[in-house]
Amino acid sequence: MTTRIDTRFAELKKQGRAAFVTYVMAGDPDITTSLEIVKALPKAGAEIIELGIPFTDPMADGPSIQAAGLRALKGGMTLKKTLELVRAFRKDDNATPLVLMGYYNPIYIYGVDKFLADAKSAGVDGLIVVDLPPEEDDELCIPALKAGLNFIRLATPTTDDKRLPAVLTNTSGFVYYVSIAGITGAAAADANVVGEAVARIKRHTGLPICVGFGIRTPEAARAIAEKADGSVVGTALVDALKNSLDAEGRATAKTVNAVAELTAALAQGVKAAKQAAE
Amino acid sequence: MNIAKPNSYRSGPDERGHFGIFGGRFVAETLMPLILDLEKAYTAAKADPAFQAEMNGYLKNYVGRPSPLYFAERLTEHLGGAKIYLKREELNHTGSHKVNNVLGQIMLARRMGKKRIIAETGAGQHGVATATLCARFGLECVVYMGAVDVERQQPNVIRMEMLGATVMPVQSGTRTLKDAMNEALRDWVTNVHNTFYCIGTVAGPHPYPTLVRDFQSIIGNETKAQMQEVEGRLPDSLVACIGGGSNAMGLFHPFLDDPSVEIFGVEAAGHGLTQLHAASIAGGRPGVLHGNRTYLLMDADGQIQDAHSISAGLDYPGIGPEHSWLHEVGRVNYLSATDDEALAAFQLLSKLEGIIPALEPAHAIAKVMELAPKRPKDHLMVVNLSGRGDKDVPQVGDILRGKSK
Ligand SMILES: Cc1ncc(COP(=O)(O)O)c(C=O)c1O
Numbered sequence: 001m002t003t004r005i006d007t008r009f010a011e012l013k014k015q016g017r018a019a020f021v022t023y024v025m026a027g028d029p030d031i032t033t034s035l036e037i038v039k040a041l042p043k044a045g046a047e048i049i050e051l052g053i054p055f056t057d058p059m060a061d062g063p064s065i066q067a068a069g070l071r072a073l074k075g076g077m078t079l080k081k082t083l084e085l086v087r088a089f090r091k092d093d094n095a096t097p098l099v100l101m102g103y104y105n106p107i108y109i110y111g112v113d114k115f116l117a118d119a120k121s122a123g124v125d126g127l128i129v130v131d132l133p134p135e136e137d138d139e140l141c142i143p144a145l146k147a148g149l150n151f152i153r154l155a156t157p158t159t160d161d162k163r164l165p166a167v168l169t170n171t172s173g174f175v176y177y178v179s180i181a182g183i184t185g186a187a188a189a190d191a192n193v194v195g196e197a198v199a200r201i202k203r204h205t206g207l208p209i210c211v212g213f214g215i216r217t218p219e220a221a222r223a224i225a226e227k228a229d230g231s232v233v234g235t236a237l238v239d240a241l242k243n244s245l246d247a248e249g250r251a252t253a254k255t256v257n258a259v260a261e262l263t264a265a266l267a268q269g270v271k272a273a274k275q276a277a278e
Numbered sequence: 279m280n281i282a283k284p285n286s287y288r289s290g291p292d293e294r295g296h297f298g299i300f301g302g303r304f305v306a307e308t309l310m311p312l313i314l315d316l317e318k319a320y321t322a323a324k325a326d327p328a329f330q331a332e333m334n335g336y337l338k339n340y341v342g343r344p345s346p347l348y349f350a351e352r353l354t355e356h357l358g359g360a361k362i363y364l365k366r367e368e369l370n371h372t373g374s375h376k377v378n379n380v381l382g383q384i385m386l387a388r389r390m391g392k393k394r395i396i397a398e399t400g401a402g403q404h405g406v407a408t409a410t411l412c413a414r415f416g417l418e419c420v421v422y423m424g425a426v427d428v429e430r431q432q433p434n435v436i437r438m439e440m441l442g443a444t445v446m447p448v449q450s451g452t453r454t455l456k457d458a459m460n461e462a463l464r465d466w467v468t469n470v471h472n473t474f475y476c477i478g479t480v481a482g483p484h485p486y487p488t489l490v491r492d493f494q495s496i497i498g499n500e501t502k503a504q505m506q507e508v509e510g511r512l513p514d515s516l517v518a519c520i521g522g523g524s525n526a527m528g529l530f531h532p533f534l535d536d537p538s539v540e541i542f543g544v545e546a547a548g549h550g551l552t553q554l555h556a557a558s559i560a561g562g563r564p565g566v567l568h569g570n571r572t573y574l575l576m577d578a579d580g581q582i583q584d585a586h587s588i589s590a591g592l593d594y595p596g597i598g599p600e601h602s603w604l605h606e607v608g609r610v611n612y613l614s615a616t617d618d619e620a621l622a623a624f625q626l627l628s629k630l631e632g633i634i635p636a637l638e639p640a641h642a643i644a645k646v647m648e649l650a651p652k653r654p655k656d657h658l659m660v661v662n663l664s665g666r667g668d669k670d671v672p673q674v675g676d677i678l679r680g681k682s683k
Contacts, residue, residue: 054581055580055581056451056581056582057451057456057457057460057567057568057582058460059305059306059460059463059464059467059568060306060308060463060464060467062464063450066450066451070451073581078579079580080579103566104304105565105566105567105574105576105580105582106579106580106581107580108565108566108571108580109565109576110579110580130306131304131305131306131566132304133303133304133305133307133310135294135303136302136303153307154306154307154308155307156306156307156308157308158307158308158309158310158312158470159307159310159311160311163310163311167307178307178308181308181467181468181469181470181471182308182467182468183464183467183468186468
């Protein structure tokens, strides 16, 4: 099976470039604005979109993303509506890979089989589920692969060479390397240290490796894009969105642009990267 | 529900940490290597007589075990039915059963070479126990506590600080125990290399539910021996309150394969089961949170709902996975008691026995008030008095004075 993710990485490889991956929270701060933001991302230079599924208790996320999830929930977001948002996005964009990222409970409650069928038909390409390690692959990972969705696993600084094969076995699409042992929105990792980790993972897999957590600026995105197959930015975009809201936390005329402008600047950074020779 | 009865109710979990469909290891990849290390360390420690001997020494001389099994004569007379015995966990050093588990985990942390301990706490009892043993062994201690709980459990916050711990008020979410657990998990993800997460109840990713249960099983094992000594037989029923379920599991587990023993767990029904409450089994369904699959309070979309109880220690939207399984296989009966029932039981026990219980076990006493009168006079009922009420004196005092006005 070839997914939109595979196709996109093949294109980028031909151009000799790394991917720019953006993360935003579905439904933040409201469902209408959120769809506009997601539509604006590819136009501003995002090559892969990660869309957060809001959850009340995001244990691996920092305050920015947790607050974004709570704003979305307050605005009436649900998993069903998240899939509707993807479907609406797919009406005008059939090329940009879209990955849902979140926690297992909303999916478990929705029903795994129904979720996979609905996600596939809505136009979702892959899943990142933070609290499903390889030890729990039977829950969602293996059914997702059977349903034709990529299951993208996180590798972290604590994932040593002995454990890496377990992490990589059922991973597809790309590997998401979490550059720090920590939560989203924490301090950035040193690009050279990340480079060594990426080289280490590359000895175990031919999959593209995207790096995230702690990347906030075009310069940092560029430095990582020189070491990896993709730079992922989330918290900085979520913060830009938040800073555009009014005192009651509602979207303003500036909101969509605030996210799009930062996306464009970060995309420039990634495009300016010189790819490491493989 | 049609679930096959196992040969033994005590053999779980399986090697992947499952009790039926419950339990498991639902955590971020960063933590997985640590959890696997912990499991290895625990397996080795369990088999090491030196570890057991060291623990037993501290249990006796530092914690003050065995805790007495006390015949509550006046309560028995008042209720006019079953003979009621109190397992006096409130007499332990630090005032609750929490210290049994913390001692075990701190011993493990020492074996693993960890110098920094983190914990989450609701009522503050687990935090106090952790701060105490960290002081005793010279370890750094950080306790996460919901900002709401910091307010209502001031005496315990002060105790933790006196013991040298740093109390971190948690402002996120509902600012109670579940959020404290989220923050502790975030700290752990960030500081994995030097930090041991000391979980306060029989929940979390495997192997926590098992190791906490094992450390707490001393309660049931002692009860068995003590009852044998005073009455020459097994008790007929057991009653314990349930937050996450550690004091209950500690009392219940050694008796699970004794079919003559009726077992009752008491959840917090707060304002009532149709309103705000913390009864995960009575009002929840299976879901995944904090590293395990278990009964949870949640909405139709799988979002976790706020729990409410007058007792900060029971105010949690989940329950340990082994309890969820014991509920589904029908071995344990899960009941619930409201805030008002717990308050009434709190006063009754104080006045009749001269023992001020914590608000948590007051929920268990509330159900004893219902169950005991319906049992014959030769029925032996054991209630786990999991903690003493010192921490609740200001809160209950305010409520009672407010009411009498
Ligand atoms: C005295 C006491 N009993 C019971 C509990 C509830 O916890 P568990 O259900 O794990 O025993 C607490 C928790 O703080 C407590 O302090």
